[in-house]
Amino acid sequence: MSARVPHARLPKACVIGAGCSGFTTLKRLKDLGVPYDCFEMSDEIGGNWYYKNPNGLSACYESLHIDTSKWRLAFEDFPVPKDWPDFPHHAQLFQYFKDYVDHFGLRPTITFNTKVETARRTSEGLWSVTLSTGETRFYDVLFVCNGHHWDPRVPDYPGEFDGPAFHAHAYCDPFDPVDMRGKNVVVVGMGNSAMDIASELSQRPIAKNLWVSARRGVWVFPKYLNGKPADKSAMPAWMPRKLGVALARSVLKKTVGRMEDYGLPKPDHEPLEAHPSVSGEFLTRAGCGDIKFKPAIKALEGKRVRFADDSVEDVDAIIFATGYKISFPFFDDPALLPGADHRFPLFKRMMKPGIPNLFFMGLAQPLPTLVNFAEQQAKLAAAYLVGQYAPPPEAEMQRIIVKDEERHLGQFYQAARHTIQVDFNVYCADLKKEIAKGEARARAAGGKLPVAAIAQSKSEPLLAS
Numbered sequence: 001m002s003a004r005v006p007h008a009r010l011p012k013a014c015v016i017g018a019g020c021s022g023f024t025t026l027k028r029l030k031d032l033g034v035p036y037d038c039f040e041m042s043d044e045i046g047g048n049w050y051y052k053n054p055n056g057l058s059a060c061y062e063s064l065h066i067d068t069s070k071w072r073l074a075f076e077d078f079p080v081p082k083d084w085p086d087f088p089h090h091a092q093l094f095q096y097f098k099d100y101v102d103h104f105g106l107r108p109t110i111t112f113n114t115k116v117e118t119a120r121r122t123s124e125g126l127w128s129v130t131l132s133t134g135e136t137r138f139y140d141v142l143f144v145c146n147g148h149h150w151d152p153r154v155p156d157y158p159g160e161f162d163g164p165a166f167h168a169h170a171y172c173d174p175f176d177p178v179d180m181r182g183k184n185v186v187v188v189g190m191g192n193s194a195m196d197i198a199s200e201l202s203q204r205p206i207a208k209n210l211w212v213s214a215r216r217g218v219w220v221f222p223k224y225l226n227g228k229p230a231d232k233s234a235m236p237a238w239m240p241r242k243l244g245v246a247l248a249r250s251v252l253k254k255t256v257g258r259m260e261d262y263g264l265p266k267p268d269h270e271p272l273e274a275h276p277s278v279s280g281e282f283l284t285r286a287g288c289g290d291i292k293f294k295p296a297i298k299a300l301e302g303k304r305v306r307f308a309d310d311s312v313e314d315v316d317a318i319i320f321a322t323g324y325k326i327s328f329p330f331f332d333d334p335a336l337l338p339g340a341d342h343r344f345p346l347f348k349r350m351m352k353p354g355i356p357n358l359f360f361m362g363l364a365q366p367l368p369t370l371v372n373f374a375e376q377q378a379k380l381a382a383a384y385l386v387g388q389y390a391p392p393p394e395a396e397m398q399r400i401i402v403k404d405e406e407r408h409l410g411q412f413y414q415a416a417r418h419t420i421q422v423d424f425n426v427y428c429a430d431l432k433k434e435i436a437k438g439e440a441r442a443r444a445a446g447g448k449l450p451v452a453a454i455a456q457s458k459s460e461p462l463l464a465s
Contacts, residue, residue, distance in 0.1 A: 009453040010034050011140030011357070011385055014129050016116045016330065019047025020097060021362030021374035022145035024075065026106050028378035032386050037139070039131065041115035045101050048149050049094045052172070057150035059193070062173040063200055064090045067192055067278045068369035069229035072424075075100060075372050086229050093371075119330045125357065126455050140455045141357040141385060144328060145374065148363060148420070151327040154320050155188070159300035161318060168193045168321040174206045182208050183316035186305060188297065190214045194321035195279035202290040213294040213307065217265035219272075221252060223280040230278075231368040234425055241426070245272050245411060262286040264293050273412055275365060275421060326363070326420070342419045345401045348431060349422060350377050353397040357451045366424040376428050380435050387447040389438035404430070 013029060015022055018040035029036050042055040051060040065087045066073065073093075074080045078100050084092060101107050115132035119142055122128050127142045152167035164178045168189075174180045185207045187198045194212065202210035225233055233251075236244075249271045260266050262283050267274075285291045295308035305315045326338045336352070338344035346352055349364045359381045362374040383389035391397060408422045442448075 009456075011449065011451040011453045012036065012455050013141045013143055013385070014039070014116075014119070014127060014137070014139040015143040015145055016119070017041075017047060017145035017147065018045040018101075018110050018112075019145060019147050019362075020049070020371050021147065022047070022143075023097070023101050023106055023110075024372070024375040025143055025145060025361050025378045025381065026109060027100075027104050028375075028382040029385075030104070030106065030109070032382045034382060034385050036109070036143075037137070038110045039114045039116050039129075040110055040112050041132070043112050044098070045107075045110065046094050046097050047147050049090055049097060051090055051094065057147075059149050059169045060090050061168075061171050061197070064196065066090065066093055066369075066371075067223065068371065069223075069231050071229060072231050072234075073369045073371040075375055078103060087223060116330045118332065120332070121355075124454070127357070138455045140451050140453055141359070143359045143361055143381070144363070145361045146328065146330075148326050149324050151325040152320070153323045153325050155297075155322055157297050157300050160302070161300040161305070161315075162302045163316050163318070165318040166320070168197055168319055169324075171197055171319060174201055178317050180207055180317065181205070184209045184211075184314055186211045186213050186294070186297075186313075186315050186318045187321055188213045188318065189321035189323070190218045190220075190277055191275070191321055191323065192277055192279070195220065195277055195282040197319060197321060198291055199279060199281040199285050202285050204290065209292070209313075210290060211292050211294045211313065213297055213305075215296040216269075217259055217267040217293075218274060218277050219252065219259065219267050220256065220262075220264075220283050221271075221276050221278050222256060222283075223278060225251070225255060234368060236425065238429075241407065241411075248272060256283065263289070265295075274415075275412070276367065338419075344420065345405055347391065347397040347401055348377070348380065348404070348434060349420070349427070350381065351391065351397070353394040353401075363420060364427075365421045366427065367422070368424060373424065373427075376431055380431060380438070383435065383438070383442075384450060387449045388442055389435060390441035390445055390450060391438060392441070 013034060013036040015025055015036055015038040018038055022038060023045055026038055042053050044050055048058050049060060050058050069086050070080045070084045070088055080096060116129055117132055118130045120128045127139045128136060129139060130136045152169045154167055170177055180201050185201055187194050190212060198210055198212050201207045223230060252271045263286050297305055298308050299306045303314060304312050306312045326344055328337060331337060346360055350359050350361060352358060361377055362370060364373060366373050380389055412421055
């Protein structure tokens with residue numbers, strides 16, 4: 001499905017964002033000759049991996065190394081540098097992204113420093129897109145690639161805290177935005193960012209005391225197993241899910257032992273019933289006593305923090321590593337927004353049944369990586385727009401959504417962090433099968449374009465009421 005198609009006119013797309021999900025989508029659209037405009041609110045590509053991104057939406061911190069090994073994050077047609085370490089620094093990944101964009105000639109097709117303010121469907125089914133320049137343009141199809149690690153979720157507690165309290169999204173290093181040297185610090189959460197930040201700040205020259213506060217204990221997985229990156233040992237897609245999970249749990253328990261032996265609370269769930277927290281340092285820092293554990297925060301009391309066990313500590317700073325909301329600030333249609341429970345079910349995690357010209361790219365929490373996830377999704381999306389793929393009927397799409405959500409989410413305990421979880425290997429194997437089925441449906445339909453190319457001939461469509 002890489003050859004350009006003979007249609008005289010293809011639908012024109014608007015792509016919101018030029019992070020890794022956006023620019024890999026552009027590459028596939030360009031390969032198949034689909035016309036598009038891409039709008040990036042920053043002055044460079046990279047999104048979340050652009051350290052100190054001037055748009056204020058990057059969650060990178062100075063010491064960040066990606067938790068996915070280079071073997072699993074590489075794009076299919078653009079190998080990572082041979083001299084990379086197993087787990088590259090964010091600056092290396094950012095340069096890799098820029099090299100990819102320049103290699104495939106995508107940079108001239110991206111409009112930088114331009115934000116999509118609103119995107120609304122018209123009465124004719126087109127997309128009316130208003131830009132930060134004040135201009136409104138119309139498109140046949142919309143690709144949402146704005147990411148989901150930029151809108152911080154901060155818990156609310158009784159009382160007030162008199163010191164600095166900020167989300168991990170604002171954390172840059174031990175001195176920015178707050179000098180943590182000699183301070184009593186609480187890091188809230190036990191996800192990957194919490195592990196990294198707590199490990200960094202807990203070292204003796206920095207924090208005086210470092211507590212990690214969380215509602216429940218978690219399993220902390222190593223980056224290496226038997227001397228090799230752990231994600232190289234991912235179970236194959238063909239293996240029955242229950243068997244693969246059981247084998248992985250056995251290996252992980254044998255490798256890391258009991259969390260209680262490190263001074264951490266016993267998890268109330270089995271390994272892989274939660275999105276993995278991966279760290280090569282956290283357990284050592286906890287075992288050394290540099291990281292201490294506290295239950296959830298119960299109340300804020302000026303310069304003191306009360307925890308669920310009614311212990312109270314003098315605290316100088318709080319860092320909330322408490323995850324992110326799924327947000328689409330350019331949509332005002334409630335049907336295009338996630339529900340109150342943070343759920344947003346989609347066909348193959350990218351299409352909303354009943355809206356044939358809208359794609360959400362990279363809107364998933366895949367294991368092991370999000371970096372090249374949209375690269376796989378773009379295979380289906382681009383083929384669809386040129387008539388080489390046709391989706392099943394809406395009722396069947398809904399049935400598949402339910403089945404897929406059970407397959408990918410069934411093993412996890414219910415929490416906002418698990419509503420868009422997928423297994424990368426399983427997902428890609430399913431996607432390949434679905435694309436093959438869709439090719440057959442498209443051939444049967446004579447390669448008809450599912451989205452008409454009319455936007456460029458319309459100047460003032462009426463908005464739907």
